[in-house]
Amino acid sequence: MKISNDDKIKMLWEMMRIRQFEERAGELYVAGIITGALHASNGQEAVPVGVIMNLKEDDYLQSSHRGHGHVLAKGGEFKPMMAELFGKITGYCKGRGGSMHFAYVEKNILGTNGIVGGGIPIAAGVGYSIVYKGTNQMVACFLGDGAANTGAFHEGINFAAVVNAPVLFVIENNQWAISVPRKWSDRLVDLSKRAAAYGILGETVDGNDVLAVYEAANKAVKEIRAGNGPVLLECKTYRWKGHHAGEPASLQYRDPKEVEAWLKKCPIKKLEKALLEEKIISEAEIEEMTKKIEQELDEAVEFAKKSPLPEAASLHDHLYV
Amino acid sequence: MRTITYSEAIHESIDYNMEKDETVFNLGEDIGVLGGGFRATHDLYEKYGRKRVLDTPLSEIAIVGAAIGAALGGLRPIPEIMYIDFTPGCMDMIVNQMAKIHFMFGGQIKVPMVLRTVCGAAGYNAAQHSQSMYPFFVHTPGLIVVTPSTPYDAKGLLNTSIADDNPVIFMEHKRLYTSKGEVPEEFYTIPFGKADVKREGDDLTIVATHALVHDALALAEEMEKEGTSIEVIDPRTLVPFDKETIFKSVEKTNKLIVADESILSCGMASEISAIVAEEMFDYLDKPIIRVASPNCHCPFSMPLEDAYIPGKEELKEAIAKVL
Structure with missing residues (x-):
């Protein structure tokens, strides 16, 4: 399919924003400035960007525990995200959520989720609300390969299929469920085969090729918007970092050669290379983009640092309406 | 005033709210064509259609999860x-999602939904169809937990629940569905966190929930003839909990029995006892006695189920201890 140069540059920009955000957050975590759980998505940037560029402003996002990238691609901004990671009241969730519970309802970002698979049935229900109201919206629901073996996956996708909910379920297959490899999780080569079990369309795509992801998602979104129900899209990618930012480097459950091989398949480098070859962008322009993002991140960190922490007396706030 | 059953009262509230508000809908197993295991949603499928009375696959995770999602999407689901x-x-859907989304997201979005479910032992349904495990939900901040004991309370509290923007667990009780009581035809609400003094008395306070309210009332009636005056209080909602009404009663009677069908250990009777003991110790003449289901599974066989269900006999024994 024809993708405009502007869109390709936007894809690069969005992926770079995610990568640089993750890198900065990781540094702040190691420095002890950010606390709690932090699940980085370095290396997986093509998936959120390729999928979400097909969505409209009022479409919904349901994300996973590894969700920074999804939130950023759907319009999340550095300042309130960084402030949330700092536990500050200027964060999206006023410091109540942190990395695992980012939500930005104004942009229909209905949350990352600390429970693996937890967002899947919820996405099905958001999808049903769209059917119910008869609007032309849809939901993109991101999950990992680990989530594909939860009961929530089965019940959620089956429910969505039965009520013909407009939901794109995206399996971000990063090959590892914490320390458990694919081969110990199930016997499938392509997780998208599971779609057949629910009577819906399924496809597997190279998750490190943003153009391929964009194209596959575009096709899926067309099906969904045409009223043909949910689609299951598997994007094969790789988790560069440990399961979480605090995972000691000494933990060696993966073959370093495997990691090395995937590092060479960097989705950002891949697109950069193509855009440079096609002379759509120059090295200098990429450099400029990197700097701009770094500067924005500096400002976000500054904003987060200066923002106030919540008062202890506000502990019970937002427990009930 | 006209008299209807507990089941009819629930049905009337759902029907009224569906008529009034297009966003109210039901989803669950066998609630549509069949009309619900206890008839609470009968004929609504015919009246409103599948969209609003949705028979779902046999998938409890999906029922609650989809209800949460629908609530986030602007509807008012009744799973x-x-x-x-x-x-x-x-x-997971109840404890980690439904109860927490509003809080975790810093109040950005509401989760207005009423999860209706059924508790209580009845009809020899054995260990997996007889429980009253709602203390799990009381133990989960963020949920409202409602336990109506009469048709009047059921209708009024369900009206309040459907209008409320918080996630509600609406606990219906099996032995009460066919019980009858006076219920106004018009719309009314009963506020959360307001206990009802079902009977006034001076010698002893019994705080009871669900079916045990009726056991306590029957016993109070009998004991009145023997000259014992028993006050019976139904908290009606376990979260929020109206401790003031109970404290006031204990101040007067100085004796307390708490009767609730959940299991004794970490059960509702234990929780209420602790609340009173902590703040009203000086007013108590005798130890608080708990009447609850024993620390045992509900068995199938008739004499065993009868032995399991807390009721008038257990209340009598408790009264003998405090008087």
Whole structure:
């Protein structure tokens, strides 16, 4: 399919924003400035960007525990995200959520989720609300390969299929469920085969090729918007970092050669290379983009640092309406 | 005033709210064509259609999860889980999602939904269809937990629940569905966190929930003739909990029995006893006595189920201890 140069540059920009955000957050975590759980998505940037560029402003996002990238691609901004990671009241969730519970309802970002698979049935229900109201919206629901073996996956996708909910379920297959490899999780080569079990369309795509992801998602979104129900899209990618930012480097459950091989398949480098070859962008322009993002991140960190922490007396706030 | 059953009262509230508000809909197993295991949603499928009375796959995780999603999408879902015994299978949706989303997201979005489910032992349904495990939900901040004991309370509290923007667990009781009581035809609400003094008395306070309210009332009636005056209080909602009404009563009677069908250990009777003991110790003449289901599974066989269900006999024994 024809993708405009502007869109390709936007894809690069969005992926770079995610990568640089993750890198900065990781540094702040190691420095002890950010606390709690932090699940980085370095290396997986093509998936959120390729999928979400097909969505409209009022479409919904349901994300996973590894969700920074999804939130950023759907319009999340550095300042309130960084402030949330700092536990500050200027964060999206006023410091109540942190990395695992980012939500930005104004942009229909209905949350990352600390429970693996937890967002899947919820996405099905958001999808049903769209059917119910008869609007032309849809939901993109991101999950990992680990989530594909939860009961929530089965019940959620089956429910969505039965009520013909407009939901794109995206399996971000990063090959590892914490320390458990694919081969110990199930016997499938392509997780998208599971779609057949629910009577819906399924496809597997190279998750490190943003153009391929964009194209596959575009096709899926067309099906969904045409009223043909949910689609299951598997994007094969790789988790560069440990399961979480605090995972000691000494933990060696993966073959370093495997990691090395995937590092060479960097989705950002891949697109950069193509855009440079096609002379759509120059090295200098990429450099400029990197700097701009770094500067924005500096400002976000500054904003987060200066923002106030919540008062202890506000502990019970937002427990009930 | 006209008299209707507990089941009819629930049905009337759902029907009224569906008529009034297009966003109210039901989803669950066998609630549509069949009309619900206890008839609470009968004929609504015919009246409103599948869209608003949605028979779902046998998937409790999906029922609660989809209800949460629909609430986030701007609807006011009423999911039904056929028996409370089936909620452990979807506990993640209830405890980690439904109860927490509003809080975790810093108040950005509401989750207005009423999860209706059924508790109580009745009819020899054995260990997996007889439980009253709602203390799990009381133990989960962020949820409202409602336990109506009469048709009047059921209708009024369900009206309040459907209008409320918080996630509500609406606990219906099996032995009460066919019980009758006076219920106004018009719309009314009963506020959360307001206990009802079902009977006034001076010698002893019994705080009771659900079916045990009726056991306590029957016993109070009998004992009145023997000259013992018993006050019976129904908290009606376990979260929020109206401790003031109970404290006031204990100040007067100085004796307390707490009767609730959940299991004794970490059960509702234990929780209420602790609340009173902590703040009203000086007013108590005798130890608080708990009447609850024993620390045992509900068995199938008739004499065993009868031995399991707390009721008038257990209350009598408790009264003998405090008087």
